[in-house]
């Protein structure tokens with residue numbers, strides 16, 4: 001373990017130590033995943049997510065971040081290793097895990113409230129309770145004023161808020177977020193960072209949040225896993241010891257972000273040297 005000012009960085013071992021005390025809520029142990037095209041998306045990858053912990057996954061395009069979320073969601077099965085939630089193996093999708101994607105993917109013919117209620121209906125929750133829980137989730141993302149509107153009447157940021165409400169209403173044990181803000185302008189994104197921080201502090205789900213944006217990753221998370229590609233794996237674990245609520249300009253967050261950026265740049269150069277191809281401009285995408 002190394003100390004860097006206000007944060008700790010760990011070289012990730014295949015059996016990374018849980019950051020919380022006691023057993024992790026979600027335990028991913030040594031998972032590998034090869035797609036039927038032959039692409040090895042993840043190799044021997046382990047992460048632990050404690051009860052109520054916010055974990056960010058960052059790394060270059062193609063390093064297996066979405067694959068990791070798909071495995072945790074139970075949409076994909078690992079080739080090796082295991083995934084356990086509260087000690088029980090994950091064998092398929094379930095209401096204990098809810099996903100928010102980059103594209104809100106709302107149902108255009110349904111109002112905001114009915115979009116949010118939809119998953120509860122599938123779970124057989126009675127009508128009155130569905131309505132009550134949907135209104136509560138809509139209030140959480142501060143969209144009470146558009147409850148009866150349709151998705152095409154909303155801004156991109158509002159649609160992402162609906163997608164978050166639709167996940168929160170299920171009261172998942174683990175909230176999975178795959179670049180939920182990457183299609184938004186910088187200003188809206190900053191507002192939603194603050195909102196997500198507030199919602200997280202109010203509801204405290206365990207979160208696995210995927211992003212290319214290093215500052216976003218550090219700002220939101222208790223723990224950031226830095227991944228690498230070829231094949232996908234975890235190369236570093238950062239413990240973000242900054243009290244909440246946080247300010248994006250906190251110097252310790254900048255320090256963590258700079259360390260991650262430096263490592264990604266170095267890796268891009270090493271890979272370029274090894275393959276003879278010029279380094280990707282990819283690191284520019286994470287330097288926002």
Ligand SMILES: Nc1ncnc2c1ncn2[C@@H]1O[C@H](COP(=O)(O)OP(=O)(O)OP(=O)(O)O)[C@@H](O)[C@H]1O
Nearest residue numbers: 035036037039041060061062063064065066067068
């Ligand atoms: N359905 C699929 N079939 C075949 N190969 C896939 C599939 N999905 C992903 N891959 C491959 O697996 C690897 C990891 O992909 P993944 O989508 O998990 O990466 P990522 O880190 O989420 O990338 P990005 O940041 O671009 O979203 C890549 O090489 C990708 O081409």
Ligand SMILES: [Mg+2]
Nearest residue numbers: 065066067178
């Ligand atoms: Mg992805």
